[in-house]
Amino acid sequence: MGIANLDALDEQILKLIADNARIPFLEVARACHVSGAAIHQRIQKLTRLGVLKGSQYVLDPERIGYETCAYVGLFLKDPSDFDRVVEELRNIPEVVECHYTTGDYDMFIKIYARNNHHMLSIIHDKLQPLGLQRSETIISFHEAINRQMPIPEIKNKKGSTENMDVEVEEEE
Amino acid sequence: MGIANLDALDEQILKLIADNARIPFLEVARACHVSGAAIHQRIQKLTRLGVLKGSQYVLDPERIGYETCAYVGLFLKDPSDFDRVVEELRNIPEVVECHYTTGDYDMFIKIYARNNHHMLSIIHDKLQPLGLQRSETIISFHEAINRQMPIPEIKNKKGSTENMDVEVEEEE
DNA sequence: GCTGAAAAGCGTGCGTT
DNA sequence: AACGCACGCTTTTCAGC
Numbered sequence: 001m002g003i004a005n006l007d008a009l010d011e012q013i014l015k016l017i018a019d020n021a022r023i024p025f026l027e028v029a030r031a032c033h034v035s036g037a038a039i040h041q042r043i044q045k046l047t048r049l050g051v052l053k054g055s056q057y058v059l060d061p062e063r064i065g066y067e068t069c070a071y072v073g074l075f076l077k078d079p080s081d082f083d084r085v086v087e088e089l090r091n092i093p094e095v096v097e098c099h100y101t102t103g104d105y106d107m108f109i110k111i112y113a114r115n116n117h118h119m120l121s122i123i124h125d126k127l128q129p130l131g132l133q134r135s136e137t138i139i140s141f142h143e144a145i146n147r148q149m150p151i152p153e154i155k156n157k158k159g160s161t162e163n164m165d166v167e168v169e170e171e172e
Numbered sequence: 173m174g175i176a177n178l179d180a181l182d183e184q185i186l187k188l189i190a191d192n193a194r195i196p197f198l199e200v201a202r203a204c205h206v207s208g209a210a211i212h213q214r215i216q217k218l219t220r221l222g223v224l225k226g227s228q229y230v231l232d233p234e235r236i237g238y239e240t241c242a243y244v245g246l247f248l249k250d251p252s253d254f255d256r257v258v259e260e261l262r263n264i265p266e267v268v269e270c271h272y273t274t275g276d277y278d279m280f281i282k283i284y285a286r287n288n289h290h291m292l293s294i295i296h297d298k299l300q301p302l303g304l305q306r307s308e309t310i311i312s313f314h315e316a317i318n319r320q321m322p323i324p325e326i327k328n329k330k331g332s333t334e335n336m337d338v339e340v341e342e343e344e
Numbered sequence: 345g346c347t348g349a350a351a352a353g354c355g356t357g358c359g360t361t
Numbered sequence: 362a363a364c365g366c367a368c369g370c371t372t373t374t375c376a377g378c
Contacts, residue, residue: 004235014231021193021227024355024371035347040373042345053230055193056320059186063176063223065324069271071243071280073310086316098317099241101310108243108310112321138245138273138280144258145270148228149284152237196354196372210363212356 004049011154021055066112068119069140073105075133176221183326193227238284240291241312245277247305
């Protein structure tokens with residue numbers, strides 16, 4: 001599973017749909033000067049390749065009742081327990097991200113909670129029993145930026161002899 | 173600002189669309205036993221209220237060439253510089269999140285990079301000149317969980333005594 | 345892999361309740 | 362606030378290249 005072999009049309013499609021999942025494919029087609037069917041096929045291909053993993057509406061956490069967001073670094077009692085702990089974290093819906101990390105922490109997670117009290121109860125009552133040595137909490141007061149990763153520029157077209165390193169260089 | 177005043181229909185709509193931005197509104201309508209026009213109005217309302225902030229396709233970072241993801245805690249030389257630094261971070265597209273935090277760090281950001289070398293160059297050449305005292309990097313080896321926050325259960329229906337059991341029936 | 349065409353399905357505005 | 366309807370546009374499929 002590595003880098004997908006994308007061409008300039010794929011790139012253009014991704015740039016158009018990444019931040020607007022409701023855009024009509026025909027509108028994408030007109031922007032790309034190809035048929036609607038071509039866009040339809042490409043999006044199926046990108047999905048089959050795993051480049052696209054679905055679509056989402058972006059929700060405002062505060063407006064649906066999440067006052068508090070935190071990152072928590074976990075130290076496990078038994079660091080070979082990774083897989084079990086991840087499975088248990090999946091059952092805690094307020095845990096929205098979980099990373100295996102280098103360095104300080106064994107694991108690093110992101111949590112949404114209704115308020116500080118709720119956050120504390122998640123950490124004490126749900127995380128602690130999973131077998132933590134200890135944890136470190138970073139409370140986020142305000143999320144000033146939250147956006148998609150940039151879609152890299154494709155330089156080489158598919159037929160080229162070189163394999164695709166997706167190299168990104170700024171150009172306009 | 174604050175928690176939007178949502179009812180059970182809003183909740184059901186959010187649950188249906190949150191992880192599937194391409195679902196036809198008419199399909200949502202059928203699941204909710206209301207008209208398509210009602211869903212259309214509700215989604216406009218939720219957008220106007222700021223509960224919905226747009227839609228996205230979910231991309232696989234690795235398949236578009238991002239091998240490396242890191243969280244970086246920033247210590248600013250001049251902590252009153254928050255706003256300027258955020259604006260400069262907006263110009264670095266690889267920075268996808270930026271939080272104001274309590275405790276250890278002044279600021280906490282998430283970065284995608286093509287590889288370790290690219291990550292280092294972002295941190296040294298782009299972040300350091302913004303006026304950092306120092307920074308701490310947490311490399312993510314693997315993102316085991318990445319999902320939406322849960323849609324809270326709505327308890328009281330808006331100004332009504334009526335009970336609401338809304339059943340969603342699977343159908344083809 | 346892309347195209348155009350055709351059929352089925354959807355989004356959206358409006359008048360009504 | 363929700364409904365039904367109607368129009369135009371979109372999605373999806375398929376034969377043909």
